[in-house]
Amino acid sequence: MVDVRAVVAQALGLSPESLPENANMETVPEWDSFGHLSVLLALDKVTQGKAKGMPGLAKATSVEKISALLRENGLNP
Amino acid sequence: MRGVPFHAKVARLEYCLPERVESNEQLLQENPDWKLEKIVQKTGITQRYLAAPEQTAADLCVEATEKLFAKAPVDRQEIDALLFCTQSPDFVLPTSACIIQNRLGLPTKTAAFDFNLGCSGFVYGLALAGSMIEAGLSESVLLLCGDTYTKYIDPHDRTCRPIFSDAGTATWIRRSERPLLGPFDLGTDGSGYGNLIVPNRGARAAKNSGSSDTALHMDGASVFMFTMNAVPKNVRGLLAKAGMEPGQVDSFFFHQASRVVLDAIEQNLQLPPEKVVRELEDVGNTVSSTIPIALKRSAEGGRLQPGQRVLLCGFGVGYSWGSCLLEWSGEESRP
Structure with a gap:
């Protein structure tokens, strides 16, 4: 199971807690x-x-x- | 390749960069909201070369060719084919290669034509030149690659402007006694055409009449994903065709797209970093010129030695990609 929020946060050099559930390119500098x-x-x-x-x-x-794409492709149940 | 009566080799390369240099600091002055450190971390590029307003890709390639003629043991009357890879032609028509044939004083027996490819263009050009020589159609071919993408870029485009740079290259390909070039593995996926495009400058622009947007557009993420998918498959396919393992290749010359792209390819193919050539920090992404510039600099710097077997791989706009093997025979020069 991929924790998308955690993966995105780590990739951007942020802590997962600082990333809102609905984070997107428009809202995260x-x-x-x-x-x-x-x-x-x-x-x-x-x-x-x-x-x-x-x-x-x-x-x-x-x-x-x-998350939706990963689900659709069977990577996240 | 075996069984053909003629073979081809790369005999000499030269390149030409415009005089005007643009530093990252200049970019920042114009775009103070850009995070320069982060951009450089991804691109690996600290400066770019910009053609002058009146200077074209053909001009840069003519200058590169004159340098080549000054150093190579070739009479320009011997040239029988001129291939010009560009997406920045002088005119919609006529063919820029015809104009270049005249400017260079090449004989009228010269076959001259343009082909419209970007970052895969050098490998495609080698395939064309090699095929013409192997078929007995040509003996001495000039392959020119040049572009002035910077003229298509919006000054505030954070995706394209820190990357692309202008250049022209000239490669002399001639008949060889033994096979030094090939095999090739070429490919295309036109479904991605819209992800790297100048949408409003060709005949199709009529449907967008009224739009003043004539700039280059790049969906960097989509192009990046294409690269991650296509390039490793292409390289593995070529090596399988040649019956070789990656360890038998002395150096890998990938199109110098950006640092993040080269990193991803290197990791995906699990290549030793010392075998992956990087020549982009001070020159930028010069489209179809990146591989010949990297070859030339490697030869001049002693990294590329005669007898070494190298892999060349270009990929990008189209989408289009291609790779080939090349045994470096050293540059032929005037005594």
């Missing part, structure tokens, strides 16, 4: 276009290379959207 690359890399690592094959992940710019 650290989550800019360059920060998003770190998020994508971290997600790929934690899913053992499966995330990069998920269509739509690059455009998933919120914890909620990423």
Whole structure:
């Protein structure tokens, strides 16, 4: 089970507690276009290379959207 | 490759950078809200070269070619093909390569044409030149790669402006007694065309008439994901085709997209960092010129030695990608 909030927070150099449940690129200053690359890399690592094959992940710019995509792709029950 | 009567080799390379240099500090002055340290951490680029307003990719390539002619033992009358890879042509028509043929004083027997590719262009150009030589169509080919993307970039575009830089390169490819170039593995996925695009400058722009947006647009995250997917597969496919293991390759020359991209490829393929060439900090992402510039600098710096087998891999806009193996034979120069 991937804790998306924790993965995103760590990728952005933040503590998970400081990241709201509904965090997204619009509301988190650290989550800019360059920060998003770190998020994508971290997600790929934690899913053992499966995330990069998920269509739509690059455009998933919120914890909620990423979680939904992982669920749809059977990576998060 | 075996069984063909002719073979091809890279005989010499040169490159030309514009005079104007743009530092990251200048970027920050114009865009004080940008977090420069973070940008450099991801891009690995500290400065870029910008073509002058009247200077084109063809100009840069002509200058690179004149440098090449000054150093190489080649009579320009021997050149029988000129291939120009650019996405910044002088005109929509005629073909820039035709204009360059005349400017360089190449003979009228020269076959000259442009091909429109970006960061995969150098590898595609080698494939074209090598195929023409192997087919007996050519003996001495000039492959020019050049672009002036900076002219397409919005000054406040934080994704594109810290990365792209202008350059022109010239590569002389000639007949060889033994195979030194290949095999190749090329690929395309046009479904990603909209993720790196200048949308309003071609014939399709008519549907967007009224828009004043003629800038380059890049969805960096989507292009990054494409790279992470396509490049490792492409490299593994090439090595399988060649019957080689990664350890048998002396150096890997990937398109110098940005530090984060090179890091991701290196990690994914589990390559030793010392084998992955990095030449982007002071020159930026020069599109189809990054690989020839890296080859030239490596040859000049002694890192690239005759007899070494290197892997070249370009990827990007299109999406388009390609890789090949090259045995470096050293640069031919005037005695």
